Amino acid sequence: MIELDRLARLRIFADLSRDRLEWLSERMTEFTVAAGAVFLREGEMAACLTILLDGEVHATREAGGALDVERYVAPEAFGTPCVMASIPYPVTLTASCECRLALLPDAAFRELFISCGSFSQAVARVMSDWLTALETAALNRSRLAGLGKLAAGLAHELNNPASALTSGLDYLRRELDALEGAALALGRHAVSKETLDGLGALGRTGVQSPFQQSDCEARLADWLAARRVATPWRIAPVLAAHHVTPDDLAPFASTLSPGQFEAAIAWSARVRDLRAVVDDAAHGAQRIFDIVAAMKSYSFMDQGPQQDIDLHDAIDNTLMVMTHETRRGIVVTRDYDRSLPRLPAHGSELNQVWTSIVENAIEAMNGQGRIDIRTRRDGGDAIVEIADDGPGIPPDALDHVFEPFYTSKYALHAQGPSLGLGLHIAYRIVVNRHGGTIGVRSDARGTVFRVALPLAGGQGEQAGERLTGPVL
Ligand SMILES: Nc1ncnc2c1ncn2[C@@H]1O[C@H](COP(=O)(O)OP(=O)(O)O)[C@@H](O)[C@H]1O
Ligand SMILES: [Mg+2]
Numbered sequence: 001m002i003e004l005d006r007l008a009r010l011r012i013f014a015d016l017s018r019d020r021l022e023w024l025s026e027r028m029t030e031f032t033v034a035a036g037a038v039f040l041r042e043g044e045m046a047a048c049l050t051i052l053l054d055g056e057v058h059a060t061r062e063a064g065g066a067l068d069v070e071r072y073v074a075p076e077a078f079g080t081p082c083v084m085a086s087i088p089y090p091v092t093l094t095a096s097c098e099c100r101l102a103l104l105p106d107a108a109f110r111e112l113f114i115s116c117g118s119f120s121q122a123v124a125r126v127m128s129d130w131l132t133a134l135e136t137a138a139l140n141r142s143r144l145a146g147l148g149k150l151a152a153g154l155a156h157e158l159n160n161p162a163s164a165l166t167s168g169l170d171y172l173r174r175e176l177d178a179l180e181g182a183a184l185a186l187g188r189h190a191v192s193k194e195t196l197d198g199l200g201a202l203g204r205t206g207v208q209s210p211f212q213q214s215d216c217e218a219r220l221a222d223w224l225a226a227r228r229v230a231t232p233w234r235i236a237p238v239l240a241a242h243h244v245t246p247d248d249l250a251p252f253a254s255t256l257s258p259g260q261f262e263a264a265i266a267w268s269a270r271v272r273d274l275r276a277v278v279d280d281a282a283h284g285a286q287r288i289f290d291i292v293a294a295m296k297s298y299s300f301m302d303q304g305p306q307q308d309i310d311l312h313d314a315i316d317n318t319l320m321v322m323t324h325e326t327r328r329g330i331v332v333t334r335d336y337d338r339s340l341p342r343l344p345a346h347g348s349e350l351n352q353v354w355t356s357i358v359e360n361a362i363e364a365m366n367g368q369g370r371i372d373i374r375t376r377r378d379g380g381d382a383i384v385e386i387a388d389d390g391p392g393i394p395p396d397a398l399d400h401v402f403e404p405f406y407t408s409k410y411a412l413h414a415q416g417p418s419l420g421l422g423l424h425i426a427y428r429i430v431v432n433r434h435g436g437t438i439g440v441r442s443d444a445r446g447t448v449f450r451v452a453l454p455l456a457g458g459q460g461e462q463a464g465e466r467l468t469g470p471v472l
Pocket of ligand 2: 356359423
């Protein structure tokens with residue numbers, strides 16, 4: 001006999017009368033399982049409500065290849081949403097120790113649901129909690145996936161300038177010794193400062209084709225070798241890169257002694273070479289600085305949750321942190337109305353909106369195409385339009401793109417379908433958090449997302465509400 005007190009401790013049965021509990025217990029089948037036994041499997045259809053009367057179980061779920069484990073202690077009921085909605089069990093349950101269980105058949109569950117108001121209310125509460133937990137988990141997954149993708153892209157983006165910087169510094173360290181030798185040779189041959197300044201001033205700027213460059217190098221190397229200059233193959237490329245020709249060098253060769261000429265040309269080439277390496281390294285350092293600064297601005301690090309933001313800076317920062325995704329085949333054009341004033345907003349959340357829209361455009365175009373971003377003012381609203389020239393959204397899908405879990409990307413990611421939350425989250429951020437509107441139009445020529453944000457701040461703002469999921 002199943003103890004009625006034990007049943008009454010379960011949330012869905014808590015409000016039932018003694019008679020109802022007795023009616024229930026008569027319809028339940030009691031059984032025990034040994035430690036390690038699996039008594040309910042992920043994917044199987046639910047035919048009963050399963051109640052854990054004594055013992056402890058663990059629930060496991062294969063989520064994207066990884067195993068999620070959760071522990072439950074008696075008394076506990078499993079499968080309310082599955083029985084209600086006739087859907088398969090989302091987890092596998094395994095006994096952690098010897099357990100006493102009971103099954104309530106589907107038919108008895110439904111009979112009670114129809115005839116007993118307090119039971120149907122309790123079931124509705126369980127369902128509502130279940131949906132909230134499901135949504136929170138999905139939002140968290142989406143947030144983590146977004147963060148992971150962002151971090152991977154940034155790591156890749158930082159890698160190039162960082163390795164340019166490191167190899168540049170390595171080269172500098174090695175070359176400093178050689179520079180010392182070149183400086184001593186200058187002293188030994190008493191080369192004047194005017195000569196060095198003259199050599200340093202030679203050359204022109206401008207782009208030359210690889211063919212022109214190698215032709216210029218070969219002519220210089222031959223010319224230097226004919227004047228018995230040592231290591232012409234080192235000097236010629238550096239001078240050729242600056243468009244220095246044998247004609248430029250001839251006056252120096254004719255006025256200086258061979259020793260002086262060689263010392264002067266070797267020094268000059270080395271200094272030019274090192275200057276270029278330092279320029280590259282400085283460029284790399286600046287790029288790292290820019291990426292970190294954009295990342296800080298993108299996430300509105302060091303700033304309050306709401307502030308007056310410059311929309312254009314925010315969009316530019318978003319594009320900057322997405323460089324890794326756009327650089328291969330996406331042309332981005334910007335047509336900004338610079339007269340737009342700053343507007344009060346939750347900056348990092350809005351950046352999530354631009355990120356989702358741009359990301360969808362890139363995915364729709366398979367990484368190749370055009371994205372046009374326009375801003376303008378429309379009455380009291382700032383308007384941002386993001387257009388792509390991808391394949392467009394089919395008319396029957398257009399009404400659904402802002403719905404949670406709507407996705408057409410079943411085969412995009414190795415870990416399974418996309419979550420279909422990007423635009424739903426974007427909608428909530430724009431509409432619920434900023435009192436704005438977001439809409440889309442699309443045909444075979446492409447897709448345009450249009451976001452309108454009130455310049456005076458959102459009336460739709462709900463004080464204190466914070467979306468746990470979308471905020472990076
Ligand atoms: N620019 C676009 N071009 C074509 N389809 C799009 C575009 N933006 C969104 N979609 C469609 O809207 C769906 C929902 O987008 P989203 O909510 O971001 O979810 P997800 O990207 O995870 O599929 C996408 O799966 C896609 O079918
Ligand atoms: Mg998306």
